[in-house]
Amino acid sequence: xxxxxxxxxxxxxxTSLAQNNARxxxxxxxxYIDIPKATRTRYRACLIxxxxxxxxxxxxxxxxxxxxxxRIAAVLADNVFAQKAICINRGEATVAIGLGRRRRxxxxxxxxxxxxxxxxxxVNKRKQEFVAKLDQMLDVAFGEKVSDMLEICGLAxxxxxQGKGYGKALVQFINAVSDAQGxxxxxxxxxxxxxxxxxxxxxxxxDFIGAGNPTRNGPPVAIRVDADTAPGSVVRQRFxxxxxxxxNVHCHKAxxxxxxxxxxxxxxxxxxxxPFLPIVAPLLKAFDTEELKKRKKEWVDATNMLLRETLGxxxxxxxxxxxxxxxPEKQGRGYATALMRFVNALVLLSRLSPKADAxxxxxxxxxxxxxxxxxxxxxxxxxxxxxxxxxxxxxGDPIHIRIxxxxxxxxxxxxxxxxxxxEIFRAARCTQDAVADLASNHYLRDADTAPxxxxxxxxxxxxxYLDSVYCRKAWAVxxxxxxVTLGFPGNKxxxxxPIVAPFLGAFVTEELKRRRREWANATKALLxxxxxxxxxxxxxxxxxxxxPEKQGRGYGTVLMRFVNALADxxxxxxxxxxxxxxxxxxxxxxxxxxxxxVGVDNPRWNGDPVHIKIEAKSAYVNRKT
Numbered sequence: 001x002x003x004x005x006x007x008x009x010x011x012x013x014x015t016s017l018a019q020n021n022a023r024x025x026x027x028x029x030x031x032y033i034d035i036p037k038a039t040r041t042r043y044r045a046c047l048i049x050x051x052x053x054x055x056x057x058x059x060x061x062x063x064x065x066x067x068x069x070x071r072i073a074a075v076l077a078d079n080v081f082a083q084k085a086i087c088i089n090r091g092e093a094t095v096a097i098g099l100g101r102r103r104r105x106x107x108x109x110x111x112x113x114x115x116x117x118x119x120x121x122x123v124n125k126r127k128q129e130f131v132a133k134l135d136q137m138l139d140v141a142f143g144e145k146v147s148d149m150l151e152i153c154g155l156a157x158x159x160x161x162q163g164k165g166y167g168k169a170l171v172q173f174i175n176a177v178s179d180a181q182g183x184x185x186x187x188x189x190x191x192x193x194x195x196x197x198x199x200x201x202x203x204x205x206x207d208f209i210g211a212g213n214p215t216r217n218g219p220p221v222a223i224r225v226d227a228d229t230a231p232g233s234v235v236r237q238r239f240x241x242x243x244x245x246x247x248n249v250h251c252h253k254a255x256x257x258x259x260x261x262x263x264x265x266x267x268x269x270x271x272x273x274x275p276f277l278p279i280v281a282p283l284l285k286a287f288d289t290e291e292l293k294k295r296k297k298e299w300v301d302a303t304n305m306l307l308r309e310t311l312g313x314x315x316x317x318x319x320x321x322x323x324x325x326x327x328p329e330k331q332g333r334g335y336a337t338a339l340m341r342f343v344n345a346l347v348l349l350s351r352l353s354p355k356a357d358a359x360x361x362x363x364x365x366x367x368x369x370x371x372x373x374x375x376x377x378x379x380x381x382x383x384x385x386x387x388x389x390x391x392x393x394x395x396g397d398p399i400h401i402r403i404x405x406x407x408x409x410x411x412x413x414x415x416x417x418x419x420x421x422x423e424i425f426r427a428a429r430c431t432q433d434a435v436a437d438l439a440s441n442h443y444l445r446d447a448d449t450a451p452x453x454x455x456x457x458x459x460x461x462x463x464x465y466l467d468s469v470y471c472r473k474a475w476a477v478x479x480x481x482x483x484v485t486l487g488f489p490g491n492k493x494x495x496x497x498p499i500v501a502p503f504l505g506a507f508v509t510e511e512l513k514r515r516r517r518e519w520a521n522a523t524k525a526l527l528x529x530x531x532x533x534x535x536x537x538x539x540x541x542x543x544x545x546x547x548p549e550k551q552g553r554g555y556g557t558v559l560m561r562f563v564n565a566l567a568d569x570x571x572x573x574x575x576x577x578x579x580x581x582x583x584x585x586x587x588x589x590x591x592x593x594x595x596x597x598v599g600v601d602n603p604r605w606n607g608d609p610v611h612i613k614i615e616a617k618s619a620y621v622n623r624k625t
Contacts, residue, residue, distance in 0.1 A: 025169040030076065030085035030094055037091030039073045045156035046072075050190030054130075054210055054221045058122040067115050074112060075154070078105025086173060092158050093166035097174055098151035122215055129209050130223070134188060137225055141205040142186070149227075150178050152187035171199050175228065179235050186227040196226040197393040202289055240284055247274020255339060261327045262335035266343065267320035291393055299401070302385040303366055306403040309583035310382040311364060312552025318405075319347065321365035340377040344406060364405040371402050379404040383587040416475050416562040423480035424469065428461035430481060430547035439579045439610045443599055444519070446607070447512040460504055467494020475562060481547045482555035484563060487540035489572075511604055519612075522596040523577050526614040530593040531575060538616075539567050541576035560588040564617060574617040579610060590615040 030038060046052040046068070056064065079085035079096040082105060087094040104112060116124060138146045152174055157166045171187075178185045186204065187196055193203060204227040208220035248254035248265050251274050255264045288296075307315050321343060326335050343363055367374060371381050384402040388394045419427060432454075435441045445453065465483075468474035471494050474485045508516075527535050541563060546555045567574045575593075578585060582592060595613040599605045 025088055025165060027086050027088060027169060027173045028090065029083070030080050030087040030091070032077070032080055034087060034091040035073055035076045035080065038076055038085075038087060038094045039069050041091055041094060041158040042072045042076075042154060042156040043069050044159050050221045054216075054218075055123055055126055057218065058120060058126055058215065060120055061118050061123075067118060071112060071115055074108045074110075075105075077107045079153075081105060081107070086170060088166045088169060089161075092161045093156065093170060095155040095170045095174070096153040097177060098153045099147075099149075126209070126213075129213075133207055133209050133223060134225075137205040137207055137223065138186075141225055141227070142184075145184070146186075148183060150174065150181070150183050150185045152185060155187070155192075167195065168199065171196070175199075178228070184227060186225055189224050189226060190222050193224050193226060194393060197291060198396065199228075200289065200292065201226040201228050202291070236284060236287060240280075243276050243280050246276045250274045250276070255342065257335045257338060258330065261330040262339060263323065263325055264321070264339040264343065265323040267322045269317050269319070295387075295391075295394075298387050302387050302401050303403070305583075306366070306383055306385055306401065310403055310587055311405070311554075314552040314554065315364065319343070319363045321363060324365075336373065337377060340374070344378060347406075362405055364403060367402050367404065368399055371404060374404055377406075379406050383583060416477055416559060418472060419465065419469050419474035419476040419480060419483060421466070421469055423476060424462055424465045426480040427465050427474075427476065427483050428458055430550075431461050431483065431543070431545045432458055433548050434545040439608075440519075440612075442607060443605065443610045444512065444515055446605065447509055447515050448507075449509055449511075450507040452507075456504060456507060459500070463496050463500050466496045470494045470496070475559065477555045477558055478550060481550040482559060483543070483545055484541065484559040485543045486563065486566075487542045489537050489539075515598075515602075518598050522598050522612055523614070526577070526594055526596050526612065527575075530614055531573075531616065534573070535575065538573040538575055539563070539570075541574060544576075556584065557588060560585075564589060567617065576615050578613050578615055582613065582615070585615050589617055 043065075061067070076085065076094070076096075084098070085094065085096045119127075142149060152171065155167060155170060174185060185201075187201065189196065197203075203224060205225040207223050209223060210216045210218070211220040244265075245254060245263075251272060253266050253268065253271075255266075256262065311318065321340075324336055324339060347363060363379075365374065365379065371379075375381075381402045381404045384400050386398045386400055388396065389398045445457070448456075450456075464485075465474060468485045471492060473488060473491075474483060476483045531538065541560075544556060544559060563574060574590075576585065576590070593614050593616055595611050597609045597611055599607065600609045
């Protein structure tokens, strides 16, 4: 990349950026004919600049707007002459690239010298204060290195055109120039630090002017120097991708169409790492800023959470689509669709393998904005997470990360069948194991100080399932490994509980009675406050459990989808009381309506307060509202 930004060099760089990003905005060389429009743009943008307002506050000479625009036009003329100015849409956004410290061009020297004569002594004093302070800050931050650094000079976007990504596009173009030249970049700003930090810049120095000025009534004006002192971000990204593909080829987990125009990479359960990235990774990480490390961690935490809440342990036996990319100029030819169909076929063929150890596998992937495409090839969004919400250094929209899996390659869906009497004892044992760590179980069992509490709980669960089977309101998967029990409108009680209840009641302590009443009152209040009389016509999920050793296989999801289908067939809503697992219920179409807290003022309870949530099927809630 040459030092001067000729129209040909700018066009070449802009084309290169467009090839890497289909949404790239075209960057053009600023021309003399564009100066009037660019002048208006920069003048409007300067009206809200901190230190420009600091100057204007002391400018009592006539025709301030004319002089301000003439000053800007002279600077732009020098930038065009020196071939270091670029713009978007012929001046709707503009910036110049400086090398080292700021210097005036030939037009600026003449015009600005004349204009300075019209300025008041106070304005000139404030400008000198700014220049002196900035030189001091640059010396402290960079020393002699500043002479070899690029400066982002006069970045401005017409306020009426802001929000379209013009400023970001111009800074990214300058970053590409700095990468090509191997130089660091800095920018001077008073109030746009967040914008620069969102693009990977860090605060190198900060100071204030106007603090000790008796003629200044406003607050001190901040001067901030933001810098990207790790040049070569584009080169480093390209290098990292190259090493990644080296490892993928070495491990036989990358496929392509049209000689690399569209590439698919997969991660297998028995996945092994390639030999190249572990060698290069420490070098690449040395360039990571603290903000980049924070965002990478946020991404990893979000994806791990999605895996835990949707696929659980089953993910260990699944194939991950780690990457799918098609060159922008080759998009629309069906390359990506062909690669995803290849993945689906690969999984189905593995199931037909005659080998005894052949495993049934399914596929999952993460996506941020291509979920519509993945739905066309048989994938369904299971859940999503959002990052970038509370980050003051990120000015863009929150990022939605979605996890999806394939309906066509997913392991066979287990049958949901009515629970049978022969499975009752297994169901009772699975339930006791599954609820052992639930907050609700701890809160109630903590008050059961009578003897044989574990045996009595097992007996109580056995009687519960006896009644549920008798009343035909319990369904199971895998012979009682996962069970759901439902309460229907006009629900009738089974015959077994009334017989055994007196015996079990003899062991109930006063504290346990009090906690059961507290629980019942809390759930009753939630029901009345949220669903009211409509609850009488709804189905209640009274219990959903899966044996710990069978969790992560999608049994709970299958049972809840069965419940949803049953409710839809009867045109009824569904509700459930929960103390956790909201992410799971959200993934199958439920929303939290309200919550209550028990165990707050109980001196005999040493644990945390227990939060009871009432959740309902979202489609039914939306229909009611």
